[in-house]
Amino acid sequence: MKGPFLLEELAVNMAVTGDETETGPAGTGGCSGYQPHKLPSSSLAQGGAMANIQRSQHLGEDASKRKELRLMKNREAARQCRRKKKEYVKCLENRVAVLENQNRTLIEELKALKDIYQHKVD
Helix, strand or coil, rough: CCCCHHHHHHHHHHHHHCCCCCCCCCCCCCCCCCCCCCCCHHHHHHHHHHHHHHHHHHHHHHHHHHHHHHHHHHHHHHHHHHHHHHHHHHHHHHHHHHHHHHHHHHHHHHHHHHHHHHHHHC
């Protein structure tokens, strides 16, 4: 067992040098020999730029998929709208035909009633 003096010296050495990767005999961090990798700032920037490019490509793919889905839904909605409009127009045309027949019948009935009235008056 090492004495408390050695641990104090190690703690002071770490505080002065700022080297946190150094582990003492007591294994202060539990990670003996672990040294984190420090990337140069240029490769970190390149990695960040690549991540941004990949992220923007992914977002671009998502946006294009959303756009394609929206266009597909819009086409289907337009198709249904045109179909409903055709049905509505056919319904209106049928109603016009029924009303024209009814109007013709009423006009004929009116003429007949006028003729009857004229014969009674004369």
